[in-house]
Amino acid sequence: MDNEPRSPARAARPRLWLTVVSLVAFVALMALGVWQVERRTWKLALIDRVERRVHAPAQPIPSRASWPAITAASDEYRHVSVHGRFLHDRETLVQAVTEEGPGYWVLTPLERGDGTTVLINRGFVPSERRDPSTRRDGNPTGEVAVSGLLRVTEPKGGFLRDNLPQHNRWYSRDVAAIAAARDLRNVAPFFIDADAGSRSAGAPIGGLTVIRFPNNHLIYALTWFALAFMLAGRLFVTFRGGLFRRQRFVHEPAGGPDASARRTGSDAGTIVEPT
Template identity: 70%
Template sequence: MSDSLAISGDSGTRGRIAAARSPSPWLIAVALTAIAVLIALGIWQVERRAWKLALIDRVEQRVHAKAIPLPAASFWPAISAAGEEYRHVAMRGRFLHDRETLVKAVTEEGGGYWVLTPLLRDDGTTVLVNRGFVPPERRDASTRQDGNPDGEVAVTGLLRITEPKGGFLRTNEPAHERWYSRDVAAIAAARGLHDVAPFFIDADAAANARNAPVGGLTVIRFPNNHLIYALTWFALAFMLAGKLLVTFGGGLFRRPRFARAARAAPGTGSDAGTIVKPT
């Protein structure tokens, strides 16, 4: 009788081999797709940051530039936020004080109202001018008559785009004289104005007469958190990639080798197969 021994595989060896298999391809595909999306979002935020910095630089140049004549009426339909907003302009005309509109405002001076007054120009066109801020106690025009100039005046200020969607989470109510945004078209309709520019002008600060609206309060602030957002997306992509490597790295690189070793070597430990002596 031979002294050789035959070794038969048992369920323990087969279990180790099964556990050593690579992770699900679908799970890896989902993780890699998520990493790609996070990287793409980070790149997009980097591009947005470059755009925002260019915008800030462009606006700063416009605001501090010498005032130029207001564009001709024939050019008004082509005016856009990207092309002309915050451009420093100058014009002349006569204020129509009896058709002013008060728009709710919160400024560095406190809460109150913007005084939007139509400026009638020599060519018959009208431009709404935000003359500035007044507190609630000066809401009534009779309290600031000495601040309303008569005759032709020169106005300089920043060209602003109309605000048609309301403000302060509230919608304008022209019928009740409740205005929360500087909606040029709605104000023009409520005041019976014609040939009105599709924008308004924020008047510069000036040495106005007593009780005149306070101009020059335009807030120019562009949030620029794109770098933080970009770093956040890149960090999430890095962490997800690290998690993928730690979780599945063994199955991708080491476990198949161990599985082959398990199949090649006879079991000798507690999980070894049953030893059967041949007869």
């Protein structure tokens, strides 16, 4: 068994595997910081794009031929308008929590003159007005004009809740599933959140679309960069104190005047003094 003590330089030198792991961690932290900077740029562009769409004058909804190409990135939150006749007997209630409290979104099919149908989220009603008989006065008949924001379908239910069409329980605005459950044909693959101007007395409360995009990417980026530089500083101190530290070897005759005071072991007479 080797009982010889390790030299100070050998003891201070970091292990190779620890050095490799630290360098990999540094690169990963820097990459995460750069990624968050890129995400922030993308988020700012998204916010600007949505703001311009929301406040633009209402335009007719996309033509039927363009429906397959509609995506969230290119079309969501566009300010649109549409004309048609509500099919109130086929409305769907989707559970919702809004600034008005818990209740339901009222999604009503709007049948257009060309035979196509668009789901309209007419707005919010509290639980006590779930029964359609409590809001008949707010259900317009005949031709109506609706303006609002184009929204893409919300398939697969809400957060941790699956839609249950067989029990008429809806937690998200899944256009295809609602159309199938209500036996609707030629339905647009999107729905429209009606704005506040589309409501009438006794009708659902429109204009409650929440447009909020959290943008904490700068904080995240600074956090990752700070961790990376802290790790880099630790590596610098470690290497400076060990691996790259210069050493001065002093040799004294074994019988020198200070040999007994400086003797350290079997290599008496040779000492290491860092500079």
